[in-house]
Amino acid sequence: MRLQTIFGLIIITAAVSACGQNRGAAPNPDLLYTDSTRTEERELNDPNRSTIWDVFDNANAEQITNVNRYLWAASLDVLNFLPVQEVDPFTGVIVTGYGTPPGGGRQYRATVHISDPALAARSLSVSLQTSGGSPVSAATTRAVEDAILSRARQLRIADNKL
Numbered sequence: 607m608r609l610q611t612i613f614g615l616i617i618i619t620a621a622v623s624a625c626g627q628n629r630g631a632a633p634n635p636d637l638l639y640t641d642s643t644r645t646e647e648r649e650l651n652d653p654n655r656s657t658i659w660d661v662f663d664n665a666n667a668e669q670i671t672n673v674n675r676y677l678w679a680a681s682l683d684v685l686n687f688l689p690v691q692e693v694d695p696f697t698g699v700i701v702t703g704y705g706t707p708p709g710g711g712r713q714y715r716a717t718v719h720i721s722d723p724a725l726a727a728r729s730l731s732v733s734l735q736t737s738g739g740s741p742v743s744a745a746t747t748r749a750v751e752d753a754i755l756s757r758a759r760q761l762r763i764a765d766n767k768l
Contacts (some may be wrong), residue, residue: 633649712737
């Protein structure tokens with residue numbers, strides 16, 4: 607029984623160690639040196655190198671999204687009556703505090719998420735909350751999204767990039 611366990615662990619170790627090997631790609635001519643020290647140094651510094659241990663690397667844990675700059679600017683412009691609490695241009699999230707829209711009597715809070723570099727409705731997600739905890743109608747949320755998309759198109763046209 608003990609021999610089977612040891613043999614099983616050896617097989618698992620061999621399988622996991624093979625995960626970081628070259629996956630059938632053509633050899634990189636920059637890595638072909640006669641000096642083994644320089645070859646190892648090049649392989650360790652190769653940015654395309656990946657191993658099973660990259661899963662546990664904290665540097666790769668952060669998700670970075672390309673954010674459409676027109677949607678970003680339009681969101682801040684349309685929601686300028688709300689105090690900005692948090693912005694993260696790397697993930698495309700804008701979180702505001704409570705504020706009253708011009709001509710309105712109810713306080714709102716917004717969270718905007720821009721998930722794509724395209725200037726499209728699918729790239730924009732707006733979530734609204736009221737200070738009293740009552741639900742915000744879908745029509746109100748849709749109106750805010752439409753206002754942001756319209757302003758983003760105006761900004762793009764102003765940049766002469768259409």
